[in-house]
Amino acid sequence: MKTTKHLLFVFLSILCSQSAIGQDLLTHAYGRDTYSLNGEWQYIVDPYETGFYDYRFKEKHEKDPGAYWNPGIPKDKSSLIEHSYSDKNTLNVPGDWNSQDRLFLYYEGTVWYKKSFDYQKKKESNRLFLYFGAVNYQAEVYLNGKKLGSHKGGFTPFQFEISSEILKEKDNFVVVKVDNKRHKDEVPTVNTDWWNYGGITRDVMLVETPAVFVEDYFIDLDAPTATLKSKTKKAKAKGWVKLNGAKAGETVTVEIPELKVKQSIKYTGEATAFSLDLPKVELWSDVNPKRYEVVISAANDQLSDLIGFRQIEVSGKDILLNGKPIFLRGICMHEEIATEVRRANSEADALKLLGWAKELNCNFVRLAHYPHNEHIVRAADSLGILLWSEIPVYWTIDFGNPEVLKKAKTQLEEMITRDRNRPSIIIWSVGNETPVSETRTEFMKELVMRTRELDDSRLVSAALEVHYNKDKNTIDDPLGAYTDIVSVNEYLGWYIGLPSYCETAEWETIYDKPLVFSETGAGAKGGFHADSLTRWSEEYQEWLYEEQVKMMKRMPDNYTGLMPWILVDFRSPKRNNPVYQEGWNRKGLIDNEGNKKKAFYVLQKYYKEIEEKTR
Template sequence: MRKLNCLILALSLALGASAQDSLISNVPARKALSLNGKWQYIVDPYETGFYDYRYKELKADNGDAYWNTDVPANKTEKKEHGYNDKYSLNVPGDWNHQKPEFVYYEGTIWYKKAFDYNKASANNRFFIWFGAVNYRADVYLNGKKLGMHKGGFTPFNFEVPASLLKEKGNFLVVKVDNKRYADEVPTLNTDWWNYGGITREVKLLELPQNFIQDFVIQLKKPDPGKAPLATPDVDGWIRLNKAPAAGEQLTVEIPELKFKKQIAATGSITPVKFRLPKMQLWSPENPKRYQVIISSSADKTEDKIGFRTVEAFGKQVLLNGKPIFMRGICIHGEMAGDVRRAVGYDDARKLLNQAKELHCNMVRLAHYPHDEAMTRTADSLGVLVWSEIPVYWTIDFGNPAVLAKAKAQLHEMINRDHNRASIIIWSVGNETPISQTRTDFMHSLITEAKSLDQTRMVSAALEVNYGALKDVNVVDDPLGQFVDLVAFNEYLGWYGGLPDKCRTTNWSTPYNKPLFISETGAEALAGFHADSLTRFSEEFQEWYFKEQTAMFKRMPDNFVGVSPWVMVDFRSPKRNNPLYQEGWNRKGLYGEKGEKKKAFFVLRNYYDQVKQTADKKTVK
């Protein structure tokens, strides 16, 4: 085991899984040059710009390498590549929706951006930051490789030597490859569209030599089952990018609370512990946030942070010490109407307001970390969040390199969002088939998540033992002993039998923990009407949810919520019924054009009943 752990550590370092040591967080608060906009591109399915004809990586000084300039030094120099405005793509954005010929394209596209930059100081440090690139990104500036990153849904950054950055005519090139492989995360087989490209923002950051790289300011987890104190304790830390000078002081300030505290820096990571004055706790009913300012002698950053506590306690989930029922819905990071990857605050507000119209207080962001705008908007709107890495279905669980890649994405997800009050659950995977190898793999991820953040629940969508007892399905997946929340996906009446099967089905788990249904759903083509026995009709989906919600009402007393699959229809190459699907998963409660299907109103009515019951208990 020790040798295996050492191998995983070495692989993590090689793959960039030490992101916690290099990733710059809270980037929206930083002064930066946006590199969004039009980027020129070259389609390169054979990767001619990366490999020679012997399939060896081209050398840095090779003029035919696509990361080098396409401008000949003189008329005799051979150049077999070129960037031109005729071939341009918008960044951020997937390539699939921007050009008809890219709808199904999986492979390499080279992106090129020219920009000028005037340094505030030559003594500062410079970083190219990406919100996400799907899947592999090789990044070059002015012919020099800055680094490589794998993972399609998490941020990363590379330092730029100050001497490399020019005032005029910088030549930034990114080789983007979205091909699927068996030893990647996710793996070959997924039930969503493989949108390729530079899908989120790109920025050039200029920071002082010793800057505030990251920080956590969160309420200390209270004693089990207890609400936060009236004057709650904060337990966090501040990370500088390098060890501070002797006598360095760090300051934490919350102006609205008239709170200011100086802390002596004790190293590159300084623990932060203090008690706050009386304050309003963040909740879905009152998503209160406070401006928090962190400063050092050389740097300053700030964020809007909500303060709350969350824990699994016995058979309940407690938010600020009080039981909650999660009225959830699963969401893909996709704008169905435009058939594109979701990005930015406008998309986030549209998606989360659709969830609120369903009367949800919670969303499961499936099956990968969504754009940072989603979690920040969830903070502002008071929507609870389940955030997940794409360890999905048939990952190569016996491969240490795959575990290292999964841990890298876990680090990047948590480091980006660990100050988001909305996130109450970190998920390490979905529907992974049971074996000892898989359980060891997933247990390692759970342990890693808890080492990074002890203030939130950690879970995964577990497997179900169907028919373990007569008319009882048992959630006894061995991973259940390690998670905080026992979550499972079930599709009674869609995959196997008809919806009335719910009438005689009961559920149990041997784990004395909260029980959560992380998926359930049936497909319906918006606008297709028939009798309730006709598959893909709105009436069949309506019947499905009527039977499901009736079953929810007799769930065990540890049932704490549900997030049906899925809020909006989404693209999937696996769904090929020519009449009803045509490349779409139709389990949405909204159709691709935003139409509310009949099942929408069934689920909303159930959520209204749940909320009214909870409100009556609160009044008592």
């Protein structure tokens, strides 16, 4: 049998070009010397973008007192200023604006944020960066009236360096123009089945570094599958390190204290490879999420992180974790706290959502339909939950537009750069339910290829669609020829017939690859009870899950995972039934009040059975 191996950092292709190691993103921001700018920010709602454009709709001059990146303070009583920031109007950061005031419930447009702060660097020669976990969707960032830069993409981090000429010890103010309007040529596009939460939705901080610092790194296991056991006496690791501000010849030290491993190398001026000999290493897995501290030092900088050593690969029809077949007992999840109708943004939020997944007996979560915040990914590392991470190439983006492809690649690179050292992520996804055409397939193929250039250590997939027919449902999406696994969304019993339709449903795929069902489900209003034929009742959803489970038990032998849609009800303006939906997608196994529906226990039982068989 031919085996396709995906060692956890096949790094030679990554080293071939500077762009192959990301967009110069300062990684592992939480492990550095930081100063939080979270908290209350003043704001101005600006639906006409008056603060950005003049009356001829041209961008205002930097020193224009009427520009909203300036504080709006009159020089004297005769000055004409038509904007002002006030403590009467504040929004919490991190947080979406929609959940903080009914004024913003359905608002999509521009809001200006302003935060004042004092800051003195610990050392004059140090460097300072303004770091954002994410802003949805387009951010224009200013400090003390000077533009630092802009960023597009609502779910990935970015930062700007602050020069000493701009920073003051007292009375600094940062202003961010946030625009979450949807456009046809953006990623995602105008049509999505989730709410477009606007705002500075993730942490904001100042990050102080020495003049020379560790910007990025990658390290993981390098061992043939045949040698993998729960512990290995001798193992090897490979990786690379990238410095910022360093010249060739700088000494870099990589250390894993618990394993008493320490290696020094000479920096080459670009991403520099290294290898380590490791004694008796415990492998990270869903049942043993063992992590090791890794310390990377260069000049006056030291970066510490927690990593796990593990391998994920495909062998024939199986997905292998550390050389052993694994079944993905999964669930899909949005980055949303439904009980408070807001974006999830904290470690506590992450533990709440992933705790529900653990209670469901899941070992796998699909992070839909965009990269989730870093708290969720790191919590999954600690809990032993495997992850699917996805960029928002969703439904009907403009596949024929080269600029859209460029934007998708940028988001892909930012996602991978941030999380390539997170052992929980085993699948990078390049999109969801994209309609089949030659143009679309070429677009998606480009993303698959780019993913492998950036990180060939994980599996690559996308949520595909199915050709339904009466006799047999066929999986033949041409994109499946390029992905490592075949992942399909199916809704038999909800959009296709009644749940009884599953009783005789047969499946086939033209690909000799592992098959996972990346979505299935039915809507139910929590607390609404009726007979099983009544749509929107918990009983209908329960019946569908019962029939789905029976159907899954008849699947071909390449069936290796299931991730129903979805863990919790979530807000969506596409769902407008005034009785049962009210602006919510009701396919959650937990309702928006935090109550578990009857179908939750059907899936929980099924996963328990699988867990007991595979242990």
